[in-house]
Every structure is written in C-alpha cells, then in structure tokens.
Amino acid sequence: MTDLTLLDVTAAAAALRAGDCTASELLQAYLARIDQYEPRLNAFITLTAAAAETQAQAADTRLRAGRPLSPLDGVPVALKDNIDVAGVVTSNGMQRHVVAAADAPAAHRLRAAGAVLLGKLNLHEGALGATTDNPHHGRTHNPWAHDHTPGGSSGGSGAAVAARLCAAALGTDTLGSVRVPAAYCGVAGLKATTGLISTRGVMPLSFGLDHVGPLARSVRDLALLTTVLAGFDPASPESLPAPDSWTAGGGAPQSPAGLRIGVLANFAVGETTPAASDGFAAALQRLRRLGAEIVELALPGYEPGRMRLAGVLISEAEAAFALGEELQTSPEMASAAFRDMVAFGRDAPAWKLVRAQRALAEAGVACRALFDEVDLLASPTTPQAAFRFDAPVPDSQADFTALANIARCPAVSLPSGLTPDGLPLGLQLMAPPFAEARLLGAAAAFEADAALALTPPAYA
Amino acid sequence: MTDLTLLDVTAAAAALRAGDCTASELLQAYLARIDQYEPRLNAFITLTAAAAETQAQAADTRLRAGRPLSPLDGVPVALKDNIDVAGVVTSNGMQRHVVAAADAPAAHRLRAAGAVLLGKLNLHEGALGATTDNPHHGRTHNPWAHDHTPGGSSGGSGAAVAARLCAAALGTDTLGSVRVPAAYCGVAGLKATTGLISTRGVMPLSFGLDHVGPLARSVRDLALLTTVLAGFDPASPESLPAPDSWTAGGGAPQSPAGLRIGVLANFAVGETTPAASDGFAAALQRLRRLGAEIVELALPGYEPGRMRLAGVLISEAEAAFALGEELQTSPEMASAAFRDMVAFGRDAPAWKLVRAQRALAEAGVACRALFDEVDLLASPTTPQAAFRFDAPVPDSQADFTALANIARCPAVSLPSGLTPDGLPLGLQLMAPPFAEARLLGAAAAFEADAALALTPPAYA
Numbered sequence: 052m053t054d055l056t057l058l059d060v061t062a063a064a065a066a067l068r069a070g071d072c073t074a075s076e077l078l079q080a081y082l083a084r085i086d087q088y089e090p091r092l093n094a095f096i097t098l099t100a101a102a103a104e105t106q107a108q109a110a111d112t113r114l115r116a117g118r119p120l121s122p123l124d125g126v127p128v129a130l131k132d133n134i135d136v137a138g139v140v141t142s143n144g145m146q147r148h149v150v151a152a153a154d155a156p157a158a159h160r161l162r163a164a165g166a167v168l169l170g171k172l173n174l175h176e177g178a179l180g181a182t183t184d185n186p187h188h189g190r191t192h193n194p195w196a197h198d199h200t201p202g203g204s205s206g207g208s209g210a211a212v213a214a215r216l217c218a219a220a221l222g223t224d225t226l227g228s229v230r231v232p233a234a235y236c237g238v239a240g241l242k243a244t245t246g247l248i249s250t251r252g253v254m255p256l257s258f259g260l261d262h263v264g265p266l267a268r269s270v271r272d273l274a275l276l277t278t279v280l281a282g283f284d285p286a287s288p289e290s291l292p293a294p295d296s297w298t299a300g301g302g303a304p305q306s307p308a309g310l311r312i313g314v315l316a317n318f319a320v321g322e323t324t325p326a327a328s329d330g331f332a333a334a335l336q337r338l339r340r341l342g343a344e345i346v347e348l349a350l351p352g353y354e355p356g357r358m359r360l361a362g363v364l365i366s367e368a369e370a371a372f373a374l375g376e377e378l379q380t381s382p383e384m385a386s387a388a389f390r391d392m393v394a395f396g397r398d399a400p401a402w403k404l405v406r407a408q409r410a411l412a413e414a415g416v417a418c419r420a421l422f423d424e425v426d427l428l429a430s431p432t433t434p435q436a437a438f439r440f441d442a443p444v445p446d447s448q449a450d451f452t453a454l455a456n457i458a459r460c461p462a463v464s465l466p467s468g469l470t471p472d473g474l475p476l477g478l479q480l481m482a483p484p485f486a487e488a489r490l491l492g493a494a495a496a497f498e499a500d501a502a503l504a505l506t507p508p509a510y511a
Numbered sequence: 512m513t514d515l516t517l518l519d520v521t522a523a524a525a526a527l528r529a530g531d532c533t534a535s536e537l538l539q540a541y542l543a544r545i546d547q548y549e550p551r552l553n554a555f556i557t558l559t560a561a562a563a564e565t566q567a568q569a570a571d572t573r574l575r576a577g578r579p580l581s582p583l584d585g586v587p588v589a590l591k592d593n594i595d596v597a598g599v600v601t602s603n604g605m606q607r608h609v610v611a612a613a614d615a616p617a618a619h620r621l622r623a624a625g626a627v628l629l630g631k632l633n634l635h636e637g638a639l640g641a642t643t644d645n646p647h648h649g650r651t652h653n654p655w656a657h658d659h660t661p662g663g664s665s666g667g668s669g670a671a672v673a674a675r676l677c678a679a680a681l682g683t684d685t686l687g688s689v690r691v692p693a694a695y696c697g698v699a700g701l702k703a704t705t706g707l708i709s710t711r712g713v714m715p716l717s718f719g720l721d722h723v724g725p726l727a728r729s730v731r732d733l734a735l736l737t738t739v740l741a742g743f744d745p746a747s748p749e750s751l752p753a754p755d756s757w758t759a760g761g762g763a764p765q766s767p768a769g770l771r772i773g774v775l776a777n778f779a780v781g782e783t784t785p786a787a788s789d790g791f792a793a794a795l796q797r798l799r800r801l802g803a804e805i806v807e808l809a810l811p812g813y814e815p816g817r818m819r820l821a822g823v824l825i826s827e828a829e830a831a832f833a834l835g836e837e838l839q840t841s842p843e844m845a846s847a848a849f850r851d852m853v854a855f856g857r858d859a860p861a862w863k864l865v866r867a868q869r870a871l872a873e874a875g876v877a878c879r880a881l882f883d884e885v886d887l888l889a890s891p892t893t894p895q896a897a898f899r900f901d902a903p904v905p906d907s908q909a910d911f912t913a914l915a916n917i918a919r920c921p922a923v924s925l926p927s928g929l930t931p932d933g934l935p936l937g938l939q940l941m942a943p944p945f946a947e948a949r950l951l952g953a954a955a956a957f958e959a960d961a962a963l964a965l966t967p968p969a970y971a
Contacts, residue, residue, distance in 0.1 A: 258869065285880060288872035368861035372869060375862060401828035401864040402835060402857040409718065409832060412748035420745060 055080040056215040060126050060272040061302070063218055067114055067125045074110035074125030077218075078103055078167055081127045085216050088510055091197070093189050094211035096132045096142050098170040103127065106167045113165065123279055124165030129217040131205050132171035133178050134158055134263065135252040143254040144174040144204070146187050146384040147377070155252025156284050157221060157263040164279045169217050172207030176389050177374070178223060178256050179366060180204060181231050181448045184440055186386045193235060194507035195474055199437040202235035202448070204228040208266045209236035214510040219267040219276055225256045226362045227433075227452025229264040230464035234432035234477025237466045237505040239494070240266040241273040242452075243299075244484045245459035246291030248277070249284035255373040257366040258289060259408075260456045270465060270495040274302030277487060297485050304499040305492025308342025312480075312493075313425035316349050322447045323434040330476035331431040334467040334497070338429065341500055343493075346425055353414055355450035361407035362453050367396025368404050411457045418458035422483040427493060432464040432477030451479055461487050463494045466505050475505060515540040516675040520586050520732040521762070523678055527574055527585045534570035534585030537678075538563055538627055541587045545676050548970055551657070553649050554671035556592045556602050558630040563587065566627045573625065583739055584625030589677040591665050592631035593638050594618055594723065595712040603714040604634040604664070606647050606844040607837070615712025616744050617681060617723040624739045629677050632667030636849050637834070638683060638716050639826060640664060641691050641908045644900055646846045653695060654967035655934055659897040662695035662908070664688040668726045669696035674970040679727040679736055685716045686822045687893075687912025689724040690924035694892035694937025697926045697965040699954070700726040701733040702912075703759075704944045705919035706751030708737070709744035715833040717826040718749060719868075720916045730925060730955040734762030737947060757945050764959045765952025768802025772940075772953075773885035776809050782907045783894040790936035791891040794927040794957070798889065801960055803953075806885055813874055815910035821867035822913050827856025828864050871917045878918035882943040887953060892924040892937030911939055921947050923954045926965050935965060 055077050058066060066072050082100055089095055110125035119125070130136060133143045135151035136158045142148070154162060162168060173191045175183045183191045183206025191206045193199040194214040201210040205222025209232025212220050222229040224242040233240025242264045250261045265276035277299040284290035314335065323331070335345050371393045378385060378393060385393075421428065430451045438445070455462035460481050467478035478497065482490035515537050518526060526532050542560055549555055570585035579585070590596060593603045595611035596618045602608070614622060622628060633651045635643050643651045643666025651666045653659040654674040661670040665682025669692025672680050682689040684702040693700025702724045710721045725736035737759040744750035774795065783791070795805050831853045838845060838853065845853075881888065890911045898905070915922035920941050927938035938957065942950035 258872070286876060288876050364861075369865050371862040372865035397860060397862040399861040400857060401824075401859040401861055402831040404861040404864055405829050405832035412718070416746060416748050 056084055059269040060123070060218045060267055061269065061275055063126050064122045068119060074107040074114060074167060075104070077125060078107040078127050081169065081217060088214055088216060092192055092194065092210055092214050092216065094172055094191050094207040094214065094216055096171050096173050096188050097139055099139060099168060103167045103169050110165050110167060120163065120165035121279060122275055125167060126218050127167040127169045128161055128219050128221065129169040129172050129211055130158060130221045131174050131208050131223055133174060133223055133254040134221055136168055136171065139171060141254060142188070144176045144178065144185055144188060153252065156249035157280055158252070160280050160282065172211055172220055174205055174207055175203035176386060177370065178204040178225065178228060178254070179370065179389060179392060181228065182440070182444055183207060190440060193437045194510045195237060196437060197509070198439050199474070200235065200440055202232035202437060205232045205266065209233055209238060212236065212238045212266045212268060213507055219265055219272055222264055222266050223253055224262045224264050224456065225260045225366055226359065226456055227449035229266060230432050230452045230462065230477065230479060231448055233266050233464040235437035235475065237475030237507070238266050238268055239270050239273050239463065239465045240264060241277060241463045242455055242461065243277055243281065243487055244461045246289055247293055248280045249282070249287050249290050251284055251287040255369060257369045260362060260365065262456065270463070270491055270498050271302030273463065274299045274491045294485055298488050300488030300491050302491050302495050304496035306342060306496055307338060307493045310343045310427060310493060311346050311425040312338055312343045313346050313348040313421055313428045315428065315430065316347050317353060318355060318430055318451060323431060326470035327431045327433065327435055327476060330468050330470065331478065334478040335429065337497060337500060341496055348421055348424060350417055350421065353417065358411065358414055358457060359450055359453055361410045362457065364396060364399060364404065364407045367392050368399060371397030415458040418454055419460065419483060426489065428481040430479045432479040436470045436474035436476055455481050460484055461490050463490055465494050465498055466503050467501065468503065516544055519729040520583070520678045520727055521729065521735055523586050524582045528579060534567040534574065534627060535564070537585065538567040538587050541629065541677060548674055548676060552652050552654065552670055552674050552676065554632055554651050554667040554674065554676055556631050556633050556648050557599055559599060559628060563627045563629050570625050570627060580623065580625035581739060582735055583621070585627060586678050587627040587629045588621055588679050588681065589629040589632050589671055590618060590681045591634050591668050591683055593634060593683055593714040594681055596628055596631065599631060601714060602648065604636045604638065604645055604648060613712065616709035617740055618712070620740050620742065632671055632680060634665055634667055635663035636846060637830065638664040638685065638688060638714070639830065639849060639852060641688065642900065642904055643667060650900060653897045654970045655697060656897060657969070658899050659934070660695065660900055662692035662897060665692045665726065669693055669698060672696065672698045672726045672728060673967055679725055679732055682724055682726050683713055684722045684724050684916065685720045685826055686819065686916055687909035689726060690892050690912045690922065690937065690939060691908055693726050693924040695897035695935065697935030698726050698728055699730050699733055699923065699925045700724060701737060701923045702915055702921065703737055703741065703947055704921045706749055707753055708740045709742070709747050709750050711744055711747040715829060717829045720822060720825065722916065730923070730951055730958050731762030733923065734759045734951045754945055758948050760948030760951050762951050762955050764956035766802060766956055767798060767953045770803045770887060770953060771806050771885040772798055772803045773806050773808040773881055773888045775888065775890065776807050777813060778815060778890055778911060783891060786930035787891045787893065787895055787936060790928050790930065791938070794938040795889065797957060797960060801956055808881055808884060810877055810881065813877065818871065818874055818917060819910055819913055821870045822917065824856060824859060824864065824867045827852050828859060831857030875918040878914055879920065879943060886949065888941040890939045892939040896930045896934035896936055915941050920944055921950050923950055925954050925958055926963050927961065928963065
C-alpha cells in the first residue's frame with residue numbers, strides 16, 4: 052500500500068468511499084507519522100488518538116454501509132488549540148487548562164461531517180504573534196528548515212499539514228494567522244469572507260477580525276473544507292448569512308483567462324525581500340500566461356504599517372476584555388511579554404481604540420471599492436520567507452495579509468515556489484466578499500499550472 | 512383653499528400630481544406657518560427659504576410637465592441640523608459654523624426625489640441627550656405644552672412636524688433620538704434597519720448605532736420617505752445592501768390578525784409612569800382587538816439601564832474621536848457639560864469600551880433571536896410623556912428605544928393616545944432586520960383603527 056498520508060483530503064475521501072482504504076487505516080498512517088516526526092516537529096499540544104480511533108471506527112461503519120456523513124467522512128483533521136473541542140483542553144497556546152464543555156461550531160461542523168478530530172495544534176502564545184516560538188509549549192519547527200519559524204499564529208497547523216501529520220488543519224486568522232504559516236510551510240490556507248465561518252467557541256483575539264480557516268495541501272481541499280465549515284450562526288454577533296447563491300466552488304481549476312487581477316502599488320514592497328519579490332514576479336508572470344490581465348492599482352491612504360498597528364491595538368484591547376479575568380486570576384498562564392501587550396490594549400484611551408477601529412473600517416470600504424476595477428487582488432502572502440528563530444522578527448509579516456481581514460474579504464495563500472534557499476513562498480489572492488468560488492477556482496488553476504510537488508525533504 | 516399644511520406627505524404629493532396645488536403654494540403655506548409659529552416654537556436653526564423657493568419652482572416645472580422625480584417631488588422637508596446639506600452650515604446643535612460642502616446621501620436622496628429642503632432643525636447639543644434644551648440655539652418647545660421638552664435629540668424635527676412647520680423631517684437616532692421626540696410630540700418616527708439608510712455626511716455620535724430616520728404625520732409617509740432614503744452606500748462602512756426582496760411597503764394598513772406580538776417582561780417597566788403604562792395597556796388591547804396575539808417574552812440578561820450606559824459610553828468615545836480635533840481647536844463650540852461627557856469617553860480605558868461594544872453585540876443577538884418566537888415586539892416608546900424643562904431629566908428616556916439600535920432592527924413610534932394631561936404617548940413596534948414592510952403595515956393598521964387626530968391646540 053502506498054503511504055496514505057500522501058493523499059490530499061479530496062483524494063483520501065475518494066479512496067475511503069471507494070473502499071480502497073478504511074478510515075482506521077488512514078488514521079493509523081497519520082498516527083505512525085506523528086510517532087515518527089512529532090518529537091522533531093512539535094506541532095501538537097494535545098493528541099487525541101484514542102478518541103480519533105473511535106471516530107475512525109464509526110466512520111468505517113458508515114462508509115461500509117455506504118452512508119458517509121459527507122465527503123469529509125473519515126478524514127483526520129487537527130485543530131489549532133484556540134478552538135474548542137468538547138472534552139479537550141483549550142490551551143490557547145498558554146498555561147491554560149480549561150476543558151472545553153462543547154465543540155466550537157467550526158469543530159462541530161467537522162465532527163458532524165464525519166471528520167476524525169486528531170488533536171490540538173500549537174500556536175503562537177494567545178494567537179498574538181507569528182513565530183509559534185511558544186514559551187509554554189515549545190517551538191513548532193518549520194518542516195522545511197528545522198531552525199526556522201513555521202510562521203503563526205497557526206504555526207502548528209501549517210507545520211502539521213506540510214509534514215503530513217494530519218490531512219488538513221484548522222487555524223485562525225486575525226491579521227494573517229492562517230495565511231502566514233501556510234506560506235512559510237508551503238501549504239494552502241484560506242481566510243474566508245468575514246462572518247461565513249462561525250468564530251464562536253474560539254478564544255477571542257479580536258471579535259471583528261478573527262476568522263477560522265482551513266489549511267490543506269491543495270486548493271480543492273480548501274474548497275471542500277470551506278463548504279463544510281461555512282454556515283450562519285445566529286448565536287454569534289459576527290456571523291453573517293451568505294447570499295443564497297453562495298458556494299465555495301468545487302476547487303477545480305477555473306482558467307483566469309479574462310480575469311483582471313490587481314496589484315497594489317502602495318503595498319509595503321520596500322520591505323519585501325528579493326526572493327519574495329522575485330517569487331511574486333514569477334507568479335504574476337504565470338497568471339499572465341494563464342490569460343489574466345495584471346492591473347496596477349493604488350489604495351490611497353493605505354499604510355500597511357499603520358493599519359497593522361491599528362489591528363494590533365484592537366486585538367490587544369479585545370483580548371484584554373476577553374482574557375482579562377483569567378489573566379487576573381492566573382497571571383502565570385501567560386508570559387510577561389503577552390501580559391504587557393494585553394495591558395497596553397487594556398489601558399489605552401478609548402478614543403485611540405475608536406481611531407483604530409475607524410481606520411480599519413474606512414480602509415475596508417476603500418479596499419472593497421477596488422473590486423469595481425478588478426476581479427481579484429494579488430500580492431505575496433508575506434514580504435519574506437520563513438526566518439530563523441534566532442533572527443529578529445520582521446514587523447511586516449502580516450502587512451500583506453491584514454488587508455483581507457480589514458476588508459472582510461476572502462483571501463487564499465497558495466505555494467508559488469521556493470526561494471533559492473529552498474524555503475516556500477506564498478502567493479496571496481483576494482476576492483470581494485462571498486466570491487470564494489472565483490477565488491479558489493483561479494487559485495486552483497495557478498496550482499495546477501505550477502504543479503509544485505512540495506514535500507519538505509526532512510519529512511518525505 | 513383649505514390649509515395645505517393639513518395634508519400629510521402622501522396627500523400633499525397626490526394634490527401636487529393632480530394639480531390641485533403647486534409646490535410653490537405648498538411651500539408658501541409652510542412658510543406662512545413658520546412666520547407665525549416659529550418664534551414661539553424655535554424648531555429651526557437655519558431656514559433656507561430662498562433656496563426652497565427655487566426648488567419649489569423647479570418642482571412645479573417638472574410637475575406641470577408631468578415628469579415628477581418621485582412621489583415626493585415638491586414636498587417640503589426639513590432636516591435635523593447634524594445632517595449635511597450642501598452650502599448650509601451644519602451646526603450639530605453647537606456653536607459650529609462649518610458650511611457643508613456636499614449633501615449627505617440622505618439629503619441627496621431627498622433632493623434627487625424632488626423634495627424641497629426647507630431648512631435645518633434644532634437638536635440636543637451634539638445629539639447627545641434628549642431634551643433639546645439647547646445652550647447655543649435655545650429650547651425647542653413641545654407644541655403640546657410650551658414649557659415641556661419636545662424630546663430629543665431630534666427635538667426640532669418632532670416639534671416642527673407636529674406643529675406643521677414642514678410636511679416631514681429627518682432626524683437621527685443613536686439610542687432613540689427619532690422615536691423619543693416622535694412620541695413626545697405625537698407624530699410618527701422610524702428608525703429603519705441598521706445600514707439601510709446611509710449615515711455618511713451626518714455628524715457622528717456612534718458609527719455603529721447612528722441612524723437617519725424620518726418623522727412624519729402618518730405611517731404611510733414614513734413608508735414613502737423610507738423608500739426614498741434607503742439605498743446601499745458603498746462609501747459608508749456601516750451601509751448594508753438590503754435583500755433584493757426588501758421593500759418598505761406602501762404604508763397601507765395590513766391587519767395584524769394572526770401576528771404574534773411580543774412584550775418584554777424584563778423591560779424597565781418599574782420606571783414607567785402610570786399614564787404611559789395605561790396608554791400601553793390600551794394599545795395592546797387595541798392590537799388584540801385587531802387580531803394580534805400578545806405574547807409575553809423575556810430577554811434574559813438584558814438590563815436596560817446597563818445597556819443605556821454602554822451605548823452612552825460608546826457614543827461619548829466615538830464622539831471624542833469624531834469631534835476631538837474640532838473641540839480641541841474651538842472648545843467654545845460646546846458647553847462644558849458636553850465637553851465633559853466627551854472627555855469621559857475619550858479617556859475611558861479601551862477595555863471598558865470593548866466591554867460596552869461586546870455587551871451590545873451580545874444583546875443584539877439575543878434580541879434578534881426573539882423573532883423566532885414573535886413577528887413584532889411592542890413597548891411604550893418612552894416610559895413617560897414629555898416633561899417640563901425645569902423638571903429633572905429621567906434617566907430612562909431611551910430605555911425602550913435603545914434596544915432596536917443595539918439589535919440593528921427597524922422600530923417605529925406612532926401616537927397611541929394622550930395622557931390625562933393632554934400629552935401624546937407613543938407606541939413602539941419593532942421588527943427583525945429588513946422587515947420594514949411588516950412593521951409599517953401593522954403600524955398603519957393601528958393608526959387607522961386609533962383614528963387619532965392629533966393637533967396640538969396651540970398650533971391648530
């Protein structure tokens with residue numbers, strides 16, 4: 052039998068339905084890889100192998116009966132450890148020991164679709180940062196370079212998917228925390244339209260900017276997972292009903308021929324490394340060759356650095372409200388650095404928080420207006436590839452990704468190639484709200500044309 | 512000729528189209544009443560009679576040609592003086608002398624529909640309060656009792672409509688500022704679904720809670736005006752596209768037979784005066800007689816006082832951001848009391864603002880969930896009728912109205928009768944988002960059945 056972990060979610064699901072393998076076999080293949088590689092990678096905070104085995108057996112019963120719950124039935128998925136899974140601790144990447152009483156709606160939707168919940172993945176402490184150099188749970192390593200960050204805050208999700216310790220993972224994304232690790236680890240990640248996937252049951256960082264999103268090894272997997280995850284949650288103030296016509300699409304390549312793809316002239320390209328810049332130029336060239344028209348645009352008044360600071364202030368102030376009581380009762384649950392950031396947000400004068408909220412609201416309007424001119428926006432996902440844990444953390448990590456959170460737009464990161472040093476680079480595509488099908492169709496066309504077979508050598 | 516100002520907007524518009532009167536005659540009828548009554552009422556801050564005359568002549572040209580711009584063509588409407596009208600000062604009820612460069616979208620929509628813009632109406636200073644006892648522009652009096660408040664903050668709008676100094680008016684409503692003066696002055700007022708009517712070009716109090724809304728002498732007028740005012744404004748972060756199926760309805764009575772109308776048990780009824788309580792009981796009796804089923808409901812955890820304080824904090828903090836620069840440059844533009852309120856919001860710690868925002872977001876979710884049980888919610892508009900300017904201002908004025916701002920739901924206030932002292936009382940009906948047609952249909956049925964002919968004796 053070939054290594055079942057080489058199958059993406061879609062292929063694994065097809066194999067399960069065809070009876071080419073069982074969910075239990077698929078799970079065992081992943082558990083074997085976890086045994087082998089997790090000590091080196093450190094992607095998991097909690098592995099729920101026993102519960103997963105029970106779930107896999109139940110999936111096999113359904114599959115044998117020809118009654119799978121969904122195309123995801125029997126596929127092992129892991130979740131970032133700030134998303135509640137009933138009966139399992141949600142650490143939030145901290146010294147937090149609270150067992151979740153119920154599944155978050157996102158976890159519940161996976162479970163109801165038959166996914167096998169494999170465990171909880173490491174993240175940057177409190178999801179507030181992007182290296183996943185976690186003081187409580189250790190570093191998650193980049194599968195492509197052991198001494199490099201996998202990015203964050205969903206670093207465990209990016210690393211586990213890239214190293215094939217799970218078929219797919221959920222991350223969360225407040226300013227880029229799904230897409231940054233997707234880019235650094237050479238996998239695909241989607242932040243869907245704001246409000247499409249419920250964020251209830253997720254440790255809040257910023258109520259308005261937080262998203263739950265999938266990381267996977269193909270664009271079609273993102274489409275499949277998004278179809279399962281999306282759904283109006285009337286109990287969440289942030290949830291929005293999608294238009295009746297909404298669909299994530301099937302994730303099949305849809306030629307971008309005729310699409311107008313905008314590139315923002317005033318993005319922080321000055322800070323973009325030559326490797327990231329060259330990679331992006333090559334990606335644009337590929338899009339052009341596929342028939343897309345590349346259009347240079349400006350987003351007047353948009354200063355990525357200022358917007359990032361506004362987003363961070365909002366996150367710190369909202370985290371101060373959401374975590375304040377726990378942090379006061381058990382200050383030792385967080386590092387001093389984390390407590391300082393939250394204290395900064397807690398004590399900032401209210402008018403500065405309003406100024407930050409307003410800056411993002413107005414930038415969002417301006418950004419959405421760009422889609423009068425273009426069908427998609429393209430940028431590098433990050434201005435740099437993954438960096439060494441001992442290197443200074445660049446401020447600009449989330450400068451390209453934050454715009455989609457600000458504008459409430461769907462954005463995907465997909466692998467676009469490797470740097471000369473052999474580190475993955477990500478291409479970010481962004482679409483107007485609820486245009487996931489267009490976004491993922493174009494991303495799949497890029498993916499098919501690039502035909503990268505991105506396997507981290509140390510996790511082959 | 513009968514007094515043309517006795518016609519409501521709908522009847523006046525019909526008379527104009529039928530050629531029974533001209534827009535210029537209609538305008539002159541209003542200007543004559545303004546000459547006679549404005550010195551006593553003090554509803555206007557700026558009267559734009561000359562511009563209105565030009566607009567009325569243009570309307571007459573269109574009407575004579577049989578090409579009215581809309582059913583509103585030629586009807587005189589006045590606007591609260593926190594809404595920009597091009598070329599006219601927007602005082603915001605302060606010592607503010609800034610001439611608006613452009614119409615606010617709400618004003619623009621009126622103008623584009625052919626409405627004759629009569630002038631700018633007094634309001635509570637900075638729209639932050641509900642008596643319209645304005646330190647810069649004087650008190651607007653209640654047409655029903657000269658020494659009583661007309662309510663606020665759209666007090667000029669309520670008084671001018673009740674005293675027939677305009678056919679209809681625009682107000683703004685952050686926690687109840689359209690509906691409170693509508694109730695106190697015995698007219699109808701609507702706060703539509705949040706995002707339906709653009710608030711751009713309105714002096715901000717709270718970006719998320721502010722609404723522009725019409726005050727008029729009949730429910731059908733509210734429907735007509737809302738149809739003109741509603742429309743997605745892509746330049747406003749708060750604007751929302753209405754569902755394709757949305758309509759304000761025609762404002763014709765639609766029997767509430769079979770409708771389930773909820774009454775909230777835990778509203779602040781303890782503070783409701785006997786007169787308001789009796790009036791509300793009689794209104795419920797009328798609704799029952801019309802066939803509605805009255806259902807008692809609870810909104811668990813909803814404390815009107817706490818929600819009001821949260822709404823006020825948000826307003827003060829957002830006003831501090833929006834007005835801060837002007838207030839710093841020209842502190843004399845505002846009273847010390849206003850400056851103190853804004854300073855309180857400016858300097859509050861950010862986490863308290865987040866707590867307030869979150870409390871409202873969660874209460875909104877809980878409130879909207881009530882519409883799984885009922886078609887409409889009913890309450891008194893205010894816990895009391897208008898009170899004397901020299902009486903203490905009750906804290907509870909907006910306790911019934913704020914819920915609709917919090918829940919982003921449409922809510923109408925319509926006259927339900929008079930107190931034994933001869934002061935108007937308002938009935939508030941509330942509907943789920945975008946259910947304006949249901950709301951106004953039921954309100955019109957109530958109005959038709961009540962058949963009140965509410966003319967303030969001193970302005971007959």
